[in-house]
Amino acid sequence: MKFSINVDHVATLRNARGEVQPDPVTYALMAEQFGVDGIVVHLREDRRHINERDLRLLRELITTKLDLEMAAVNEIIEIAKDVQPELVTLVPEKRQELTTEGGLNVIDNIELYKNTIERLQESDIAVSLFIEPDLNQIDAAAEINADFIEIHTGVYANASSEEESFDELERIRQAAKHAKKLGLGVNAGHGLNYLNMKEFIQLKDVDEVSIGQAVIARSIFVGVEQAVKEMIDLVKRA
Numbered sequence: 001m002k003f004s005i006n007v008d009h010v011a012t013l014r015n016a017r018g019e020v021q022p023d024p025v026t027y028a029l030m031a032e033q034f035g036v037d038g039i040v041v042h043l044r045e046d047r048r049h050i051n052e053r054d055l056r057l058l059r060e061l062i063t064t065k066l067d068l069e070m071a072a073v074n075e076i077i078e079i080a081k082d083v084q085p086e087l088v089t090l091v092p093e094k095r096q097e098l099t100t101e102g103g104l105n106v107i108d109n110i111e112l113y114k115n116t117i118e119r120l121q122e123s124d125i126a127v128s129l130f131i132e133p134d135l136n137q138i139d140a141a142a143e144i145n146a147d148f149i150e151i152h153t154g155v156y157a158n159a160s161s162e163e164e165s166f167d168e169l170e171r172i173r174q175a176a177k178h179a180k181k182l183g184l185g186v187n188a189g190h191g192l193n194y195l196n197m198k199e200f201i202q203l204k205d206v207d208e209v210s211i212g213q214a215v216i217a218r219s220i221f222v223g224v225e226q227a228v229k230e231m232i233d234l235v236k237r238a
């Protein structure tokens, strides 16, 4: 299993006072030095954390890979085509939400996602769809030629009982297996942390996890090096 770090919340802290520090680009470069497999940022339409300066600097400076999370809207598609991340992860985006709240409904918006995937793939950008561990949504993703799915792990992360956590992990296991059979790459993320990753790393069909909040938060207490390396050690046990 690989681990990409989402640095959005470094930018959230920076933007809280309109200052230049802490800089998400610096954090990303440090995380690369400590061994992460990739950098993830979400360029939102409202630019609440990551901005275009961050995205373009990351594109220039990072040496692993850049995964751009974004909504399927024209303005951001054009930016993606210009910046050329290795991967775009399409996510739903609502102005009122605190963070991404759930997966895409690919089935009901098939033309929109098909068209967006085609536009990005024309520019040699691989495309991942952030979806729930739902076999029908996975079939739809494969049908419109997505390269990857990212399984939404929010329900697993927020489970309020051991039973719910176990059931959801099983659902994710089946979803990942199904996606692999259809030839899709399988990423996963949202709400994963140092505790719930202990079980999650058993999932053999998940290629990569995308984790942000837990690692950025821990960096404040123990420093970037320790926080990043602790998660790398955990993921590498898989």
Ligand code: PXP
Pocket (backbone or CB within 6 Å): 006, 008, 042, 069, 089, 091, 099, 100, 130, 150, 188, 189, 190, 191, 192, 210, 211, 212, 213, 214
């Ligand atoms: N994957 C996606 C699609 C996300 O939207 C987010 C949150 O920005 C993450 C992964 C990372 O979630 P967290 O910050 O809870 O680790």
